[in-house]
Amino acid sequence: MKFPRVHTLKEVSEIIDSKFVGEESFPILGMNEIHVVEEGDIVFVDHPKYYDKALESKASVVLINKTVECPEGKALLVSDDPYRDFNKLTRHFRPFQSSSMAISETAEIGKGTIIQPNVFIGNHVTIGENCMIHPNVTIYDHCIIGNNVTIHAGTVLGSDAFYYKNRPEGFDKLLSGGRVVIEDYVDIGASCTIDRGVTGDTIIKTHSKLDNQIQIGHDTVIGKKCLIASHVGIAGCVVVEDEVTMWGQVGVTSAITIGKKAVILAQTGVAKSLEGGKTYFGSPAEEARDKLKQMALVKKIPEILEKLKKN
Numbered sequence: 443m444k445f446p447r448v449h450t451l452k453e454v455s456e457i458i459d460s461k462f463v464g465e466e467s468f469p470i471l472g473m474n475e476i477h478v479v480e481e482g483d484i485v486f487v488d489h490p491k492y493y494d495k496a497l498e499s500k501a502s503v504v505l506i507n508k509t510v511e512c513p514e515g516k517a518l519l520v521s522d523d524p525y526r527d528f529n530k531l532t533r534h535f536r537p538f539q540s541s542s543m544a545i546s547e548t549a550e551i552g553k554g555t556i557i558q559p560n561v562f563i564g565n566h567v568t569i570g571e572n573c574m575i576h577p578n579v580t581i582y583d584h585c586i587i588g589n590n591v592t593i594h595a596g597t598v599l600g601s602d603a604f605y606y607k608n609r610p611e612g613f614d615k616l617l618s619g620g621r622v623v624i625e626d627y628v629d630i631g632a633s634c635t636i637d638r639g640v641t642g643d644t645i646i647k648t649h650s651k652l653d654n655q656i657q658i659g660h661d662t663v664i665g666k667k668c669l670i671a672s673h674v675g676i677a678g679c680v681v682v683e684d685e686v687t688m689w690g691q692v693g694v695t696s697a698i699t700i701g702k703k704a705v706i707l708a709q710t711g712v713a714k715s716l717e718g719g720k721t722y723f724g725s726p727a728e729e730a731r732d733k734l735k736q737m738a739l740v741k742k743i744p745e746i747l748e749k750l751k752k753n
Contacts, residue, residue, distance in 0.1 A: 443472050443473055443474065443532075443535065443536060443619050443620060443641040443642070444471055444472035445470070445471060445472050445473075445535055446535075448469045448470065448471060449469075449470045450466060450467050450468060450469065450470065451464050451465065451466060451467070451468035451469075451470060451503065451517050451519070452466040452467070453470075454470055454484070454503075454519065454531070455519055457530065457531065457534050458505075458519070458521060458527040458530045458531060460505075460519050460520055460521040460527060461509075461519075461520040461521075462517065462518060462519050462520065463509065463512050463517060463518035463520065464503075464512065464516070464517025464518060465517070468502075468503070468517045469482065469502075470482065470483075470484060470502065470503055471483060471502075472484070472641075473485075473528070473531055473532075473535070473641055474501070474641045474642055475640055475641055475642065475661065476492075476495060476496060476499055476501075477661065477679055477697070478639070478641070478642035478643075478661060479499050479500050479501045480500055480501075481500050481501075481502055482502050483500070483501050483502060483503070484501065484502075484503040484504075484505055484519065484528075484531070485499055485501035485503075485504055485505065486504075486505040486506070486524040486525065486527070486528040487504060487505070487506050487507075487524060488506075488507050488523070488524045488525050490508075493506070493508075493510065497510070497513055497516070498513070501516070502515070502516055502517065503516065503517045503518070503519060504516065504517075504518050504519070505518075505519040505521060505524045505527060505528060506518055506519070506520060506521070506524060507520070507521060507522060507523065507524050508520070525607050525614065525616065526614075528616070529616065529617045532617040532618075532619040532641070533617065535619065536584075536619035539565045539583065541562075541564055541565060544560075544561065544562055544563070545557065545561070545562075545563045546563055546564055546565045546566070546567065546583075548565050548566050548567075549563045549564070549565070549566070549567040549568070549569070550567070550568045550569065551563075551569045552569060552570040552571035552572070552573070552589065553571045553572075554571050554572040554573075555569055555570070555571060555572060555573040555574075555575070556573070556574050556575065557575050558574075558575060558576050558577040558579075558595075559577050560577050560578045561575050561576075561577065561578070561579045561580075561581070562579070562580045562581065563575075563581045564581060564582045564583035564584070564585070564600070565583040565584070566583055566584050567581050567582075567583065567584065567585050567586075567587075568585075568586045568587065569581075569587045569591075570587060570588045570589035570590070570591065570626070571589045571590070572589055572590045573587060573589065573590065573591045573592070573593075574591075574592045574593070575593050576592075576593060576594045576595040576632075577595045578595050578596050579593050579594075579595065579596070579597050579598075579599075580597075580598045580599070580600075581599045581600060582598075582599060582600025582601065582622075582638065583600065584600070584620075584621045584638075585599050585600045585621060585622045585623070585624070585638070586621060586622070586623045586624070587599075587624045588624060588625045588626035588627075588628070588648070589626045589627075590626055590627045591624055591626070591627070591628050591629070591630075592628075592629045592630065593624075593630045594630065594631050594632040594633075594634075594654070595632050595633075596632050596633040597630055597631070597632060597633060597634040597635070597636075598634070598635045598636070599622045599624070599636050599638075600621070600622045600636070600637075600638040601635055601636075601637050601638065602615075602617075602618040602637065602638070603616065603618045603620075603637050603638065603639070603640045603659070603660030603661070603678060604637065604659060604660070604678070605618075605640055605660065605678070616640055617640075618637070618638050618639070618640050618660065619640070619641050620638045620639025620640055620641050620642050620643055620644070620660065620661065621638055621639060621642075621643045621644070622636050622637075622638050622639075622643070622644045622645075622646075623643045623644070623645045623646070624645075624646050625645070625646065625647045625648040626648045626649075627648055627649045628646050628647075628648065628649070628650050628651070628652075629650075629651045629652065630646075630652045631652055631653045631654035631655070631656065631672070632654045632655070633654055633655045634652055634654065634655065634656045634657070634658075635656075635657050635658070636658045637658065637659050637660045637678070638660060639660050639661040640660055640661060642661050643661070644658060644659075644660055644661055644662055644663075645662075645663045645664065646658075646664045647663070647664060647665050647666045647668075647684075648666050648667075649666055649667045650664050650665070650666065650667060650668040650669075650670070651668070651669050651670070652670045653670060653671045653672040653674075653690075654672050655672050655673055656670055656672065656673070656674050656675075656676075657674070657675045657676065658676045659676055659677045659678035659679070659680070659696065660678040660679070661678055661679045662676055662677070662678060662679060662680040662681070662682070663680075663681050663682065664676075664682045665681075665682055665683045665684035665685070665686065665702070666684040666685070667684055667685045668682055668684070668685065668686045668687070668688075669686075669687045669688070670687075670688045671688060671689045671690045671692075671708070672690050672691075673690050673691045674688050674690070674691065674692045674693075674694075675692075675693050675694065676694040677694055677695055677696035677697075678696045678697070679696050679697040680694055680695075680696060680697065680698055680699070680700070681698075681699040681700070682699075682700045683699065683700060683701050683702040683703075683704075683718060684702050684703070685702055685703045686700050686701075686702070686703065686704050686705075686706070686718075687704075687705045687706065688706045689705075689706065689707050689708040689710075690708045690709070691708055691709045692706050692707075692708070692709070692710050692711075692712065693710075693711050693712065693725075694712040695712060695713050695714075698712065698713075698714055698715040698716075699715045699716075700712065700715070700716050700718075701715075701716055701717045701718025701719065701720075702718035702719065703718050703719045704716050704717070704718050704719065704720055704721075704722065705720075705721040705722070706721075706722045706723075706727065707721065707722065707723040707730055709725070710722055710723050710724060710725060710727045711724070711725030711726055711727060712726075712727045713725075713726045713727070714726070714727075
């Protein structure tokens with residue numbers, strides 16, 4: 443998430459009431475999670491296990507819960523609770539805005555686009571030309587939809603990320619300030635849910651086609667010309683490369699990559715990154731030929747045991 447203007451290290455420290463290490467005028471352009479952070483951004487870290495990863499990342503500013511040696515060219519914001527203060531920054535730079543009407547006055551809708559009854563379109567949404575938005579679709583604030591996109595009834599774009607910190611008093615939600623970006627010629631079926639990024643973007647790239655009742659988690663990127671069948675669930679921060687096919691009821695864990703032109707057969711559980719150009723089946727996912735051979739051998743076990751008894 444980029445800020446509306448460049449802020450200084452001192453200005454940001456005052457927003458969250460924290461100490462800082464670096465020049466007061468050190469420029470800050472935005473904030474992001476570690477997997478999408480860019481130069482000029484703030485990233486947060488609150489566990490020693492991840493200090494080095496954050497300090498060595500592209501981030502220009504690290505919001506951290508301990509004063510450490512600051513790498514050259516970077517700055518620190520030192521907080522007793524970086525998670526809490528990251529939420530403070532989200533509230534400050536991307537506050538919730540209620541809407542008094544079904545289609546926000548700040549929404550931009552392109553020529554030839556059809557909006558069916560009972561659609562909600564939030565603040566600062568952009569929809570391109572020649573789109574079809576069917577009844578009861580909900581499009582949250584800041585979503586971007588390209589040209590020639592079809593979204594079927596009951597689908598929700600831009601709902602919050604499923605991201606919590608387990609505290610003694612209960613689960614503490616990491617606030618979502620990111621977006622959903624749908625590129626040109628994408629079709630989205632009925633009753634799908636696509637969560638927005640925490641601070642970055644959840645992206646569906648051009649010409650991809652989604653069936654009904656699909657869940658896509660925060661900050662996930664679906665490549666070009668992908669086919670995703672009904673009841674697929676994809677967790678957050680997944681990269682699905684171009685021309686991947688997923689059949690019904692596939693489940694995908696977070697923060698992995700599925701390679702280009704992979705095919706994942708129905709009811710497969712994907713627990714690690716998969717190479718492209720292969721077909722997978724089973725839970726955990728294996729190459730389909732190997733898995734089917736294993737299943738065939740398992741079926742023969744009673745026959746084998748019976749032969750052993752006779753011998």
